[in-house]
Amino acid sequence: MHPWNDASRPAHERVSALMAEMTLREKIAQLGSYWPKANVGNGAARVAPIEEALVARAGEAEAMAHGIGHLTRPYGTRPLTAADGRAELVRRQRYLVEETRLGIPAIAHDECLTGFAAYGATVYPTPLAWAATFDTGLIERMGAAIGRDMTSVGVHQGLAPVLDVVRDYRWGRVEETIGEDPQLVGAIGTAYVRGLQSQGVIATLKHFAGHAASRGARNHAPVSIGAREMADVILPPFERAIREGGAGSVMNTYTDQDGVPAAADPRLLTDLLREEWGFEGSVVSDYGSVAFLRTMHRVAASDGDAARLALDAGMDVELPNTRCYGDELHEQVESGRVPEETVDRAVRRVLLQKVQLGLLDAHWTPQADAHEGTPVDLDSETNRALAREVGARSVVLLANSRAVLPLDTAATHRIALIGPCADDPQTFLGCYSFPNHVMPKYPGHDLGLDIPSLRDALVAELPQSDISYEQGSPVTGGDGSGIPAAVAAAEAAELALVVVGDRSGMFGNGTSGEGCDVADLQLPGDQHTLVQAVLDSGTPTVLLVVSGRPYALGDYADRCAAVVQSFMPGQEGGAALAGVLTGRTEPCGRLPVQIPTTPGGQPGTYLNPPLGRFSEGISVLDNRPLFAFGHGLSYTSFVWEDLALSTQQVTTDGEFEISCLVRNTGDRPGRETVQLYFDDPVAQVARPVQQLADFAGVRLDPGQERRVAFRLHADRFAYTGLDGDRIVEPGEIRLMLGASSADIRLAAEIELTGPERRLDSVGRRLAAAARRPAQG
Missing domain, CATH: 3.40.50.1700 (Glycoside hydrolase family 3 C-terminal domain)
Known part of the structure; x- marks a missing residue:
């Protein structure tokens, strides 16, 4: 048994032993992918208008001759039965194990945004509908169900969730998002990640970062936002899903911000993601985005140049096919333009995930991994x-x-x-x-x-x-x-x-x-x-x-x-x-x-400072919504009362509790969603009039009442100050408990005392520690 196949050894030791045996071409192969879609035949339908950047350069045997990092969408490309899809996946994995020198299996990934995207698999509601439930427990259960189905047929990684925060409703991909508030997106998205990964499927956060803020709400457009909006609105859901959800993979956005494409941005993919947030998983490219560095962003003169820029920035795996990370990358290393250590850095990340997935264990077989021969129902009654x-x-x-x-x-x-x-x-x-x-x-x-x-x-x-x-x-x-x-x-x-x-x-x-x-x-x-x-x-x-x-x-x-x-x-x-x-x-x-x-x-999302809201007489455009963020009615009625604060003052590194009593005054059972908002009325920069701090659902029978309590740390009020640091500063905070952002039922004020605090990512509280009633 090779040392890298020994499951009793530490993961890093196993990977080091394997890498010591690998040639440069075998290493580079682990950073690539293969998508059989591209070789189905001349009659195969196009996937996208930009398909030229997605198509494989080689046939199956040539593409996988030295191994391969990923197998792209083995089930999600054409209408295969689960049995036929498993047979094809097992055949490719068997080739890798039996016909390549080192016998390293591939990570099989597929889409799972509304359920496992396979023929005959259950289609769940869109992420925007997940958000409308305001129920993290329910979405975690759904994520686990999707993960079980994927695991049952040998899929290791899912390309979800989308954590883009909606900035303009005209954007076509609004349906794929979890809404317009970063707290809601982060809470629901992290729940989905936990559910999916509880079944051994790697979740992939996308699109990192700023995709939904594209100029004019156009797909594949530049992003024109400032660093503060990026830090305080766009990035928090990703940080939370990584730090609290343990997400194993991140996918870049196609866009460029201030002229810098995300696929070639080391400040984003390395400095922030890995060094500040401590992310240890893999970064995979959105389909074709490495080649787009040459064709669409025009920051690379050749595919090899694009590979160098992406790999240097922190892009580990090129999807959906190896185009730039193949011979072109090999030539870049051989010529000295890319140090082999940079390749090794990415290869180590890929191989560590393969170890974690059990793909390098001595007992692993393609047949057992895909549960070949075991009946599977991807659309069960459950x-x-x-x-x-x-x-x-x-x-x-x-x-x-x-x-x-x-x-x-x-x-x-x-x-x-x-x-x-x-x-x-x-x-x-x-x-x-x-x-x-x-x-x-x-x-x-x-x-x-x-x-x-x-x-x-x-x-x-x-x-x-x-x-x-x-x-x-x-x-x-x-x-x-x-x-x-x-x-x-x-x-x-x-x-x-x-x-x-x-x-x-x-x-x-x-x-x-x-x-x-x-x-x-x-x-x-x-x-x-x-x-x-x-x-x-x-x-x-x-x-x-x-x-x-x-x-x-x-x-x-x-x-x-x-x-x-x-x-x-x-x-x-x-x-x-x-x-x-x-x-x-x-x-x-x-x-x-x-x-x-x-x-x-x-656009007109609710997360606006005073100048972003309706101002009588200053502009003829009235952007007030017909129905506000958080709005929703019931067939019963609820009364909220008895607001309680655990303290009137809290230090800038302290925490407190806020609660209220909710009673069902109607004649039907119902579920009320208590939403906690806050406002920082005096700050260094213009801040939103309202921000969602947390939410909790409570199910009540007629006449029943329950107390809903939230415990908040002062870190929840942090924002990016004038000097670019995240700070919590002393002063008044207004707290609002509401049935929506426009239907505030109870309000109070709390004073933050003590010195201004500067925060880094280590130890910063990302979520309110809500003491919630049982979800119902």
């Missing part, structure tokens, strides 16, 4: 039940002014179900779900999943009701020919349920998703006209928006009997939505992004 739970918990009741909801399941209703999202279940799915991401390239092939539409679910939920259906208009395009029939259906009904929104896709093949950026926030296609026409019929109307971003609803929200928002609730979205509409499930979702009033005047 998965679907969890997907329904997350979907239902993410639904946000925005308005119910005429109390038309919930619908009585025992009554007979005449309902006109209208809209393009009412009978198209793929509108429930995000752009990185397998059915929307891959299956459009295989027309005529079944989706591999049974995905009931809302129409299907409502018919089952309301068996005594008469439910007619009219599409009215498609999601996209200007075809309004169906609007008259939709209006006629509404006029003949007691209630109109209008279901509008997005159909997610990639690079313009959808209204939401990667590359599907928009000029304004009006509903896509002719849906705006459809909603107006149905409202003009005079029939009480419930507006249900199923979307990947918030759309402006100011033109009609006050005319609706009720308004419901769902951020792509996944394959069980039909049942989840129907359950909320009928009251089988209590609505308890909260907005992770604001709902705008008007389509223009963007």
